[in-house]
Amino acid sequence: MxxxxxxxxxxxxxxxxxxxxxxxxxxxxxxxxxxKLRGVGHACAVHAQRGARRLLSSSGGNAGLAVAHAGRRLGLPVLVVVPETTLEWPQALMRRQGAQVVVHGASWMEANEHLMALRQPSDAFIHPFDDxxxxxxxxxxxxxxxxxxxxxxxxxxxxxxxxxxxxxxxxxxxxxxxxxxxxxxxxxxxxxxxxxxxxxxxxxxxxxxxxxxxxxxxxxxxxxxxxxxxxxxxxxxxxxxxxxxxxxxxxxxxxxxxxxxxxxxxxxxxxxxxxxxxxxxxxxxxxxxxxxxxxxxxxxxxxxxxxxxxxxxxxxxxxx
Known part of the structure; x- marks a missing residue:
């Protein structure tokens, strides 16, 4: 779908x-x-078909929001790690979609490294743009x-x-x-x-x-x-x-x-x-x-x- x-x-x-x-x-x-929802939604749907049990995103913005929305539509849990610079409004929007939001690090790179440390074999990481x-x-x-x-x-x-x-x-x-x-x-x-x-x-x-x-x-x-x-x-x-x-x-x-x-x-x-x-x-x-x-x-x-x-x-x- x-x-x-x-x-x-x-x-x-x-x-x-x-x-x-x-x-x-x-x-x-x-x-x-x-x-973002076009590409992210497509990627999430493909990974769901391949058996992913959870969707991961390291984004303080639109990519994380798209993964959160797609996860809700697909019935899959979503973990988004955002840097400390992320405003409360986008965090609230992600949580509104049911995503678990973790704040870590001073930059996207640090947030992404933390997300990779939490990644499990059955997780699917959704890249913000390079996929x-x-x-x-x-x-x-x-x-x-x-x-x-x-x-x-x-x-x-x-x-x-x-x-x-x-x-x-x-x-x-x-x-x-x-x-x-x-x-x-x-x-x-x-x-x-x-x-x-x-x-x-x-x-x-x-x-x-x-x-x-x-x-x-x-x-x-x-x-x-x-x-x-x-x-x-x-x-x-x-x-x-x-x-x-x-x-x-x-x-x-x-x-x-x-x-x-x-x-x-x-x-x-x-x-x-x-x-x-x-x-x-x-x-x-x-x-x-x-x-x-x-x-x-x-x-x-x-x-x-x-x-x-x-x-x-x-x-x-x-x-x-």
Whole structure:
């Protein structure tokens, strides 16, 4: 059974121009709050079929929420280990789904090490982004979009660890969109793909300094980087201030709350950050969502983030 739901594809009058129409794939409406449920739900279902007795996640955010939701749907217990930097709100959301939540360590790496020490042979560990099962699930996003609207001239999405990017590109090739460019957006301070493209190989960032912590993978997955050699991928960065403002714009214009990680893609699309987007008649933007940020958080960030830069943020997870 599918754990995720089919989400709407809406044409955004607010973000469109007479020459360029923006279409939003509303992954923020997934039951867990983000696109993560597609890949995570698929992976959890496969592991359940293989006999897993418990599902494990080391995530202070959307991946943990997706595993918790999938576990409840599948009738399997879930253990999520989160770092000490994880806010109480996402922890409460995970517990609401019936997950056991353990707080350990100052960073995602320490939380993950603790989770691995607790792992039993019958457990299934669900990686936040680097797993072909996840990419298979995320590809369904494009299968839906292809049936819901026009073939786009460009696809825009946010990149953290690269799981969404790998799945979307897999789906694009499956539906005949291999000629459609992908605009991959990160915030300054969490730009592991941008650094990899510049270096010609994946590199590990010294740290994450962006408030878009859901993009906080210090190293993009090898598969995501490999896609830059197989498909036209345009790597773009935006500031934290631009990402947060885009979230507020989405809230005002579309009545949806999304995280700065999601706002990054919206900012690049609405600003037509590269010439391709200024000339594209139809642009598909993946509104990836995110349940760990409230509207009050966005207002606080808007006051705290300088308009010309970023502020330090904790590395809470290795994600999208």
């Amino acid at each position: 599918a754990i995720h739901i089919q989400t709407p594809l809406v044409e955004s009058d607010a973000f469109s121009t007479p020459a360029s129409r923006l279409w939003l794939k509303l992954e923020a409406l997934q039951p867990s709050g983000s696109f 072909p099962l996840l990419w298979d699930g995320h590809a369904s996003l494009i299968t839906e979009a292809a049936a819901q609207g026009p073939k786009p001239d460009a696809v825009v999405l946010s990149v953290g660890g690269g799981g969404l990017m790998a799945g979307v590109l897999q789906g694009m090739h499956a539906v005949g969109w291999a000629d459609v460019p992908l605009v991959a957006v990160e915030t300054v301070g969490a730009a592991s793909l941008h650094a990899a493209v510049a270096a010609g190989q994946p590199v590990t960032l010294d740290g994450i300094t962006s408030v878009a912590t859901s993009l906080g993978a210090r190293r993009v997955s090898d598969r995501a980087f490999q896609w830059t050699r197989e498909h036209e991928v345009i790597s773009v960065t935006v500031s934290d201030a631009e990402a947060v403002q885009a979230c507020l714009d989405v809230a005002r214009e579309h009545r949806l709350i999304v995280e700065p990680a999601c706002g990054a893609a919206v900012a690049a699309a609405t600003q037509r950050a590269v010439p391709l987007l200024r000339d594209a008649a139809n642009v598909l933007v993946v509104l990836c969502g995110g349940a760990c940020t409230t509207y009050e958080d966005l207002q606080r960030l808007a006051r705290a983030v300088p308009t010309d830069g970023n502020v330090p943020a904790a590395d809470t997870a290795e994600r999208p």
